[in-house]
Amino acid sequence: MGYIALVAAVRKRPAAGAAVLREDVTTAIRQAVTQELAAVGYGRLSIEGVARRAGVGKTAVYRRWSSKLEMVLEIVSEVASQSLPLLDTGSLRGDIEMVLHVVSRALRHRLASQIIPDLLAEAARNPKIGHTLQEALRANQRQASELLIGRAVARGELPAGTDPDTAVDLIIGPIYWRLAVARTPLPQGYVSELATSVAAALGAPISQSSFPNERTSGSSR
Amino acid sequence: MGYIALVAAVRKRPAAGAAVLREDVTTAIRQAVTQELAAVGYGRLSIEGVARRAGVGKTAVYRRWSSKLEMVLEIVSEVASQSLPLLDTGSLRGDIEMVLHVVSRALRHRLASQIIPDLLAEAARNPKIGHTLQEALRANQRQASELLIGRAVARGELPAGTDPDTAVDLIIGPIYWRLAVARTPLPQGYVSELATSVAAALGAPISQSSFPNERTSGSSR
DNA sequence: GAGCGATGGAACGCTACCGTATCGACGCCA
DNA sequence: TGGCGTCGATACGGTAGCGTTCCATCGCTC
Numbered sequence: 001m002g003y004i005a006l007v008a009a010v011r012k013r014p015a016a017g018a019a020v021l022r023e024d025v026t027t028a029i030r031q032a033v034t035q036e037l038a039a040v041g042y043g044r045l046s047i048e049g050v051a052r053r054a055g056v057g058k059t060a061v062y063r064r065w066s067s068k069l070e071m072v073l074e075i076v077s078e079v080a081s082q083s084l085p086l087l088d089t090g091s092l093r094g095d096i097e098m099v100l101h102v103v104s105r106a107l108r109h110r111l112a113s114q115i116i117p118d119l120l121a122e123a124a125r126n127p128k129i130g131h132t133l134q135e136a137l138r139a140n141q142r143q144a145s146e147l148l149i150g151r152a153v154a155r156g157e158l159p160a161g162t163d164p165d166t167a168v169d170l171i172i173g174p175i176y177w178r179l180a181v182a183r184t185p186l187p188q189g190y191v192s193e194l195a196t197s198v199a200a201a202l203g204a205p206i207s208q209s210s211f212p213n214e215r216t217s218g219s220s221r
Numbered sequence: 222m223g224y225i226a227l228v229a230a231v232r233k234r235p236a237a238g239a240a241v242l243r244e245d246v247t248t249a250i251r252q253a254v255t256q257e258l259a260a261v262g263y264g265r266l267s268i269e270g271v272a273r274r275a276g277v278g279k280t281a282v283y284r285r286w287s288s289k290l291e292m293v294l295e296i297v298s299e300v301a302s303q304s305l306p307l308l309d310t311g312s313l314r315g316d317i318e319m320v321l322h323v324v325s326r327a328l329r330h331r332l333a334s335q336i337i338p339d340l341l342a343e344a345a346r347n348p349k350i351g352h353t354l355q356e357a358l359r360a361n362q363r364q365a366s367e368l369l370i371g372r373a374v375a376r377g378e379l380p381a382g383t384d385p386d387t388a389v390d391l392i393i394g395p396i397y398w399r400l401a402v403a404r405t406p407l408p409q410g411y412v413s414e415l416a417t418s419v420a421a422a423l424g425a426p427i428s429q430s431s432f433p434n435e436r437t438s439g440s441s442r
Numbered sequence: 443g444a445g446c447g448a449t450g451g452a453a454c455g456c457t458a459c460c461g462t463a464t465c466g467a468c469g470c471c472a
Numbered sequence: 473t474g475g476c477g478t479c480g481a482t483a484c485g486g487t488a489g490c491g492t493t494c495c496a497t498c499g500c501t502c
Contacts, residue, residue: 020477025478025479039346040264043261043263043265047459048460057480057482058460058480059463059479060480063479114342117341117345118345120338125259125261130404166411168398170422173398174394175394176394177397178394183351194390197422200422201419203421243449246448267489279491279492280493283492
């Protein structure tokens, strides 16, 4: 079924035979899955519920995916693996603000802001989900972070040793907390100010500790 | 039943009559709830599962709470509403590092790191849970933030207008993202460095509009 | 010492889903 | 044009949890 679903997703028809999975049914199911995920979460999501919401028979679902896990993984990983563009704005602060805008727009969408935390929580207890999200999101993220930081280093805005993982924490953490966890509305100018703060945070690691503190021993690069 | 549960929770005995809710049974149920929450999440948590895990009859559970929602709310809000001490370390950076240590220790506990994101995700779709967590966590948080920032302002480390909510985002966001979302292990010295970065972030908000981009490297202290 | 009432256990009828099977209808492909 | 295979529908037996009820037991309070 992984095969069949793939074929449908890619919008090609099977080479031989006839009578083909209908594209519109597949689309309806996909939509229903995302809506059900937002409404009841992964834990409570049921095949019957999805079929009901999509207005199709259970058969149509089982013909495409063999289990709820497989179905959800295929659908969300497709959405999650899109990479963001990452234009070069000319400054670290500008780059960060751009990323924050993109992320905040995404997290303000009702479906996304319910589905993402739910799946991340589920990932903590289901290794397969964890692995898939890891692949889809983290790799992407790290790549983006390295690009963004590489630029800043080239510009002389950051020291060469800056850790991309920590940078992701500093950039994504606050906006994610605000929108997906605390769910507090953003005041005017919030993203812009946050960008400034985060840029300052990245620009001033280690530098000021007057104590004999340990340094980051791990993660080279 | 709220009454009976309350009585048991407060560890007082009913004034009249006899034959009382057993404290050890109540404790066993509480433990089972937290374990079930971590294992399967709120969405899949079932009364039967809790009773099974606690080694008690369903009856014992229903005698204390009338529904899974009420049960979970009572149990988690009790745990969540404890406030952290917040010693004055003498500097903003020190205060932040202390908070980060406390938070990171809490989030590294297996149960907490699974239950908290799960409940927060659930809160996004269940108003009662959202409200309870809001009460238990956010109020506490804001108070702590105001205290911490008030001190820094008094020391002259921060300008007077600093927004406590944004401060929470900057302080909690990165460590929460790291531990509860990305679930990446912390390298040596991470918390200390993060504290420095966050202090720098807090020290340089808004400045972007008025001042020509000061880089906070040697500013504080 | 008496009895109230909580205890675990078992069973109740009920609902929701599971995953599978079978049906006639019909559209697409060879 | 023929037939393959998907379509929605419906039904299947099975599992799980719901919330309630009844039970004999036994510890605590008076």
